[in-house]
Amino acid sequence: MKPLLVLLVSTAWTLTGAQYYYQGLMDYLENRLLAIEDRMQFWHEQCHRYHTELLDFKKHTAEAMDGLKNGHGVLLRDLEGAAVRVDRVEREMDYVEALTSPRACASKAEKVLEQEAWGLEENCVEIISAIRSVKILKRVGGPDGMWTRDPRSSKVFVLNGTSGDSVYQFSSVRDFSRSPGVSGGRQIRLPSEWIGPGAAVYNGFLYYLRRETETDMQVVKYDLLSGSVTDAAMFPLESYAAVYGLNPETVADLAVDDQGLWLLYAAEDSEPSINLAKMDPATLDMEQIWDTRCPRENAEAAFVACGTVYVVYNTRPASRSRVECVFDVNEMVVSEEAPLIYFPRRYGAHASLKYNPEEKQLYGWDDGYQIIYRLTMKRKLLV
Ligand SMILES: *[C@@H]1O[C@H](CO)[C@@H](O)[C@H](O)[C@H]1NC(C)=O
Numbered sequence: 214m215k216p217l218l219v220l221l222v223s224t225a226w227t228l229t230g231a232q233y234y235y236q237g238l239m240d241y242l243e244n245r246l247l248a249i250e251d252r253m254q255f256w257h258e259q260c261h262r263y264h265t266e267l268l269d270f271k272k273h274t275a276e277a278m279d280g281l282k283n284g285h286g287v288l289l290r291d292l293e294g295a296a297v298r299v300d301r302v303e304r305e306m307d308y309v310e311a312l313t314s315p316r317a318c319a320s321k322a323e324k325v326l327e328q329e330a331w332g333l334e335e336n337c338v339e340i341i342s343a344i345r346s347v348k349i350l351k352r353v354g355g356p357d358g359m360w361t362r363d364p365r366s367s368k369v370f371v372l373n374g375t376s377g378d379s380v381y382q383f384s385s386v387r388d389f390s391r392s393p394g395v396s397g398g399r400q401i402r403l404p405s406e407w408i409g410p411g412a413a414v415y416n417g418f419l420y421y422l423r424r425e426t427e428t429d430m431q432v433v434k435y436d437l438l439s440g441s442v443t444d445a446a447m448f449p450l451e452s453y454a455a456v457y458g459l460n461p462e463t464v465a466d467l468a469v470d471d472q473g474l475w476l477l478y479a480a481e482d483s484e485p486s487i488n489l490a491k492m493d494p495a496t497l498d499m500e501q502i503w504d505t506r507c508p509r510e511n512a513e514a515a516f517v518a519c520g521t522v523y524v525v526y527n528t529r530p531a532s533r534s535r536v537e538c539v540f541d542v543n544e545m546v547v548s549e550e551a552p553l554i555y556f557p558r559r560y561g562a563h564a565s566l567k568y569n570p571e572e573k574q575l576y577g578w579d580d581g582y583q584i585i586y587r588l589t590m591k592r593k594l595l596v
Contacts, residue, residue: 359410507538
């Protein structure tokens with residue numbers, strides 16, 4: 214009995230001990246599991262957080278990437294724009310360089326300067342339709358002479374008589390009209406004699422005619438500012454022949470208009486009509502010559518306006534002066550279509566008529582009277 218009891222007890226104890234042992238184990242395991250569960254929960258949460266953070270990160274990265282991409286695009290466009298601008302600047306530099314290169318200057322400068330100085334009008338399309346008004350300014354000098362105004366300044370120049378070495382300069386028309394006579398002006402002494410009232414003034418230069426021998430005629434270009442001759446050109450005459458039948462003192466006649474400098478002359482005495490030459494104001498070269506077919510007979514004066522020659526005729530003894538022949542170098546006006554322009558009745562005859570393209574008026578010299586005719590212009594008929 215006693216060993217059984219011992220066994221039982223010991224078993225029980227053992228059982229109890231085992232029980233305890235297992236219980237403890239169970240507890241331990243349970244705790245561990247709980248801890249693991251906690252841990253898992255924690256990890257799960259962490260994981261979730263990381264995931265969310267990762268998503269956020271991805272989102273931010275994507276945005277940043279987009280931003281970068283846009284920025285890149287803008288940068289690219291800016292660069293392209295800059296490239297285009299650099300290109301343009303380069304081309305402009307090339308152009309400016311070409312303009313300022315000595316070669317370009319040499320070929321263009323002279324012509325351009327001369328054209329600018331003269332303010333020439335290439336496409337001048339006006340014709341004189343009537344004489345609007347007459348102003349008899351004063352009476353100085355003899356029956357022959359001329360007076361004119363520099364279209365580029367207000368200065369007035371008087372050449373009294375049929376020849377001489379003096380020209381009288383006045384600062385304005387008003388100045389001239391107030392002066393007691395030609396002596397009130399500045400007397401300019403030329404290095405050679407002018408002949409006939411056929412001179413012209415433009416842009417500070419006096420262009421006048423000089424006779425060397427009976428048949429050798431010269432056009433002289435005189436700088437009124439410096440007081441020196443800058444150019445002289447011969448023009449050949451077969452024999453002495455005055456250009457206008459009623460004014461034998463006018464050997465030839467220089468004229469200024471919107472298109473430049475002209476010379477009206479007679480080629481020879483047997484030649485019945487008036488010749489016209491276009492002159493280069495810089496070199497005095499004759500650029501082109503026309504036969505106007507306007508008769509010299511009974512002509513007293515002529516002038517050029519807008520590339521058209523107007524020849525003024527009269528009778529002896531003097532009656533009314535009138536434009537009876539016109540010649541247009543641009544062939545836009547024919548004589549038959551041109552209006553017949555009568556000058557207001559006067560007792561004398563014109564020794565000269567000088568057209569001023571800036572004011573569109575004529576400076577006439579009529580038996581010692583200085584007269585201003587204001588003109589009405591109209592468009593040329595384009596045929
Ligand atoms: C103008 O010229 C005429 C000759 O045509 C002369 O008789 C007269 O004295 C001159 N007048 C002046 C002011 O020089």
